[in-house]
Amino acid sequence: MPASPDAPGSASLGGTALGSTPRRAPKTENGRRRAGRPVGGVLDKAGITAGALQLIEKKGYDGLTMAALARLLDVAPSALYNHVKSKRDVLLLVEDHLAALVDVSAFGMEPWEEAVRKWARSYRDVFSRHTPLIPVIAVLPVTDAPQTLAMYEAVSAGFRKAGFPEERIVSSIVALESFIFGSAYDVTAPPDIFDPGSMAEATPSFTAAVRSLAEQGHERPADVAFSLGLEALISGLGALRG
Template identity: 70%
Template sequence: MPPVPAAQQRPATDGGIRRRRAGRPSSAVLDKAGITSAALELVGRKGYDGLTMAALAKLLEVAPSALYNHVSSKQDVLLLVEDHLMSLVDVSSFGAAPWDEAVRTWAWSYRNVFAEHTPLIPVIAVLPVTDAPQTLAMYETVSKGFLDAGFPQERIISAIVALESFIFGSAYDVTAPEDIFDPGTMAESTPYFTAAVRGSAGAALRGHPQAPEGSGTATGPLRAADAAFALGLDALVSGLGGLRKAD
């Protein structure tokens, strides 16, 4: 008996978007790279609320259960996305610029990337680097930058972790509404805080020149989050820089 004619392979787009028939297809439809980029597209279009296994499957024109042949859970998808994002962090200044300038460039870039992906921060915090090659590559470059700048080896990890902690926290800060500190009706009972909030209003506008760059999104006027990040980063860089050996 001859095989069924090829026309029957895609069984008549019933009504609109009928898909494959059951069974293994001749060439694989899914792989990790495809899942990762579909997840990123979905997040870009609908945010992390829109990133569901069902939506992902739909975008890939596949049944939801098919995804589980390639990832073991949704957490697994988040891991793939996370590691991909790490490759977008700019580490190019290490070795090409003085240590403090390289750290600043890296930190701004790192914060800007994850400001758009804060739901991944809890994932990163628990992710062993073994499972994340891009992440590991970033740490390697940064570690070398610190060592070459005269950092004592036993402090390098702590220093990076301290910077990362500040970066992750600052990424959340970017997502906060601009008027989050408005004390509203409670203003009278909190005079010092209210004065500080009022006093800081204009100060941010003439801030650091090291504005966000590169990460695609148009940036409005210099925001309060940027002023705080610049301030904390200056403090960390100068404080940590003091650990370097004269060499």
């Protein structure tokens, strides 16, 4: 049994179970909660996850503190540590919840190219609103994240069915994932990120290139780069199929 946030078979994060509202704390007659609580307390992992997500939506990742989370759940901060080992565990719970939102349904229904397109876009869109999780995912053993593992299973099955040689499946997925994570950051970048400012004369080639892209007047420049890279990866990796 893994030490970390979730026992493998547990239903703590069942599918898209965000809908399960966190159980509210039963109050005593005077309205104040009493210390000491029996088996089956107010908190559980699903409630903590839902609370964290709610906090992130309203206040962003800066607003996600153990104290704020405890207050939202109407509980003392220390109570959280009966259910998670650390704040990192909370982030892990959130990450695994989000993984279930990534759309892998096209694998098996549509041609490989189109399935990858839909999966990659969905993956990027979900995590572009949660970039602070990316450093966490990157070194997260999948054992601790059942929904994430489920996503990998669906994707790798799609790759196999498309004719990828067994030993290249994981590497191909990792390559795509790396591109997706990097691209998720781009979405959050300020629009003028490439403005050379006062160094424009010193960097004529780059300045011209930036200007030329700007003149195209794309709504979201990050989307252009994403499409470009994604199509390149799809056709390049697709060539590996037997």
